[in-house]
Amino acid sequence: MSLLELQGIAKSFGAIQALQGVDLTVSAGEAVGLMGDNGAGKSTLMKIVAGNFPPTAGAIRIDGREVHFTKPIDARENGIEIVYQDLALCDNLTAAANVFLGRERKRRLGPLRYLDHKAMFRRAGELFTELKSETRPRDLVRQMSGGQRQAVAIARTRLSDPKLVLMDEPTAAISVRQVAEVLALIERLKETSHAVVLVSHRMPDVFAVCDRVAVLRRGRKVSDKAIGDTSPEEVTGLITGAIEQA
Amino acid sequence: MNDTGPKSHAEIDESVTQKQELSGLQAAIRTQPFWVLISIVAIGIVMSFVSDVFMTERNLFNITRNFAFFGIMALGMSAVICTAGIDLSVGSLMGLTGIVAGLVMQAGYGIGWGFLACMSAAALVGLVNGVLIAYLRMAPFVVTLGMLAMARSIAMVVSNNKMIYNFGPDQDLFEWIGGESVLGVPNPVWVLIILTCVFWWVWRFSTWGRWVIAIGGNAQAAKLSGIPVERIVVSVYVISSLCAGLAAFLMVGWFGSVTNALGLTYELNVIAASVIGGANLMGGVVYAVGAPIGAALMELIRNSLLLAGIDALWQQFFVGLFLILAVLLEQIRNRRRN
Ligand SMILES: Nc1ncnc2c1ncn2[C@@H]1O[C@H](COP(=O)(O)OP(=O)(O)OP(=O)(O)O)[C@@H](O)[C@H]1O
Numbered sequence: 001m002s003l004l005e006l007q008g009i010a011k012s013f014g015a016i017q018a019l020q021g022v023d024l025t026v027s028a029g030e031a032v033g034l035m036g037d038n039g040a041g042k043s044t045l046m047k048i049v050a051g052n053f054p055p056t057a058g059a060i061r062i063d064g065r066e067v068h069f070t071k072p073i074d075a076r077e078n079g080i081e082i083v084y085q086d087l088a089l090c091d092n093l094t095a096a097a098n099v100f101l102g103r104e105r106k107r108r109l110g111p112l113r114y115l116d117h118k119a120m121f122r123r124a125g126e127l128f129t130e131l132k133s134e135t136r137p138r139d140l141v142r143q144m145s146g147g148q149r150q151a152v153a154i155a156r157t158r159l160s161d162p163k164l165v166l167m168d169e170p171t172a173a174i175s176v177r178q179v180a181e182v183l184a185l186i187e188r189l190k191e192t193s194h195a196v197v198l199v200s201h202r203m204p205d206v207f208a209v210c211d212r213v214a215v216l217r218r219g220r221k222v223s224d225k226a227i228g229d230t231s232p233e234e235v236t237g238l239i240t241g242a243i244e245q246a
Numbered sequence: 247m248n249d250t251g252p253k254s255h256a257e258i259d260e261s262v263t264q265k266q267e268l269s270g271l272q273a274a275i276r277t278q279p280f281w282v283l284i285s286i287v288a289i290g291i292v293m294s295f296v297s298d299v300f301m302t303e304r305n306l307f308n309i310t311r312n313f314a315f316f317g318i319m320a321l322g323m324s325a326v327i328c329t330a331g332i333d334l335s336v337g338s339l340m341g342l343t344g345i346v347a348g349l350v351m352q353a354g355y356g357i358g359w360g361f362l363a364c365m366s367a368a369a370l371v372g373l374v375n376g377v378l379i380a381y382l383r384m385a386p387f388v389v390t391l392g393m394l395a396m397a398r399s400i401a402m403v404v405s406n407n408k409m410i411y412n413f414g415p416d417q418d419l420f421e422w423i424g425g426e427s428v429l430g431v432p433n434p435v436w437v438l439i440i441l442t443c444v445f446w447w448v449w450r451f452s453t454w455g456r457w458v459i460a461i462g463g464n465a466q467a468a469k470l471s472g473i474p475v476e477r478i479v480v481s482v483y484v485i486s487s488l489c490a491g492l493a494a495f496l497m498v499g500w501f502g503s504v505t506n507a508l509g510l511t512y513e514l515n516v517i518a519a520s521v522i523g524g525a526n527l528m529g530g531v532v533y534a535v536g537a538p539i540g541a542a543l544m545e546l547i548r549n550s551l552l553l554a555g556i557d558a559l560w561q562q563f564f565v566g567l568f569l570i571l572a573v574l575l576e577q578i579r580n581r582r583r584n
């Protein structure tokens with residue numbers, strides 16, 4: 001039984017048909033690469049799984065059970081974490097505040113509950129160290145480099161112990177060293193039988209860590225193959241449309 | 247996304263890493279309330295030479311009491327402005343809640359009921375503002391401008407355009423709360439001090455405060471993090487209204503009478519006090535101490551002009567001038583940061 005099973009997912013925004021009849025399965029301990037040209041519908045698919053908006057048609061099953069997410073926390077409660085392509089950070093808050101946004105750590109003093117800044121700074125610091133990122137928990141996100149921001153967004157997924165991590169271009173703006181760390185993180189997630197969906201335009205990344213690669217073109221899935229059965233050349237052809245289907 | 251190459255990012259990371267963390271004082275120096283406080287001290291020093299009356303206990307008592315009402319309302323307004331909203335209805339709401347409190351007590355009910363009626367009316371108006379803004383996604387400016395007109399009109403209708411000066415069985419207590427002092431400090435100032443401490447705690451240590459600031463920074467991201475954005479936005483408008491109601495309750499007690507003109511055009515002063523105190527109309531910035539400091543500066547200007555013998559007609563000019571200077575200062579500091 002697959003951890004995540006998408007069946008006939010379609011999504012339209014008014015007249016725009018962003019997705020049509022997309023099937024996709026992801027098993028525990030598996031990393032699936034999702035590739036496609038700009039506007040192919042990759043982010044839309046990720047957002048549907050993360051509960052941002054419901055699909056126009058189709059079913060989402062988790063561990064064989066059909067789910068209907070109406071808001072992002074629904075997905076989070078079902079063990080799904082996401083790194084958004086635009087990162088979804090609050091510039092005016094610190095790195096640690098962003099990591100813990102919506103699930104702040106609190107302490108109790110009698111009836112009073114208050115934010116445990118110390119614990120949050122410490123934990124955020126640990127997560128950044130784990131990601132080998134030079135991000136300081138007390139810095140405002142506004143003053144951060146692209147790579148540091150990305151580290152903040154990725155660190156958020158590490159707060160809970162999710163079953164499935166969706167990463168929408170997590171390596172788009174980061175240095176070579178940090179790309180290696182993100183890829184190592186994906187490997188670690190796989191070893192601990194987590195599932196990962198990696199959306200990326202970087203062929204080497206996908207071929208380095210993913211077990212399977214699926215290709216979207218204009219909202220339809222045109223290929224879904226084990227890494228060993230395909231090649232970067234074939235995937236490139238599928239993305240551009242030089243190869244119709246595989 | 248375009249890939250600008252790994253090297254440049256590594257360099258950026260390096261430069262950012264080398265920046266040192268700020269100490270507490272350094273951090274304070276970077277905030278607007280700090281600089282406004284400096285200018286308050288400066289004006290105070292100048293005034294103590296210009297006028298013998300300025301430093302007298304009586305004058306300082308008056309100054310603090312006068313700005314307490316604006317400070318209380320600016321605390322609530324700062325929360326609204328922090329979500330990138332605005333509440334233009336607070337002045338009219340003072341009129342409405344003051345009349346409601348007056349009518350209830352005039353009818354022979356005790357001060358407890360008067361206070362409850364006053365705050366309930368305020369909460370109701372805040373709720374209407376908040377629901378229209380958060381759930382129907384109407385512009386805060388338009389909604390609260392409409393409420394400015396409606397609340398004032400209702401105040402006129404229910405008061406039948408008459409002054410109320412009979413506050414029933416608890417008249418003495420009511421007038422003591424608003425008009426007298428404890429340990430030489432006017433009661434409204436005590437209220438302001440306590441509320442400022444409460445808000446300081448809220449902004450620093452409460453989840454609600456953290457979420458309000460997050461919404462001001464990036465409402466979309468806050469929503470995606472599972473923050474109940476609509477409910478928080480509603481609560482912010484309710485808080486602003488409650489602050490206005492409380493200020494009205496105190497002010498009516500001090501005056502010993504109320505007409506439906508109470509609080510006319512106060513919204514401008516309250517917004518100015520908030521902005522001078524560091525609230526940013528783009529949202530995401532709030533200081534608890536900013537509200538009383540901003541209100542203090544405005545009252546200080548008024549008092550100084552009076553004592554220096556300058557025509558009172560100049561008063562609004564200087565309030566406006568300081569407002570523009572405050573925003574300009576913020577702009578300059580922002581530009582230097584980037
Ligand atoms: N909220 C929305 N409203 C209207 N149209 C949308 C919305 N979100 C996405 N679309 C449209 O859906 C299509 C797919 O967009 P999507 O963001 O999923 O592409 P993508 O594959 O992630 O592309 P990229 O590689 O550029 O990130 C595009 O045509 C886009 O304009």
Ligand SMILES: [Mg+2]
Pocket residue numbers: 042043044085168
């Ligand atoms: Mg995308």
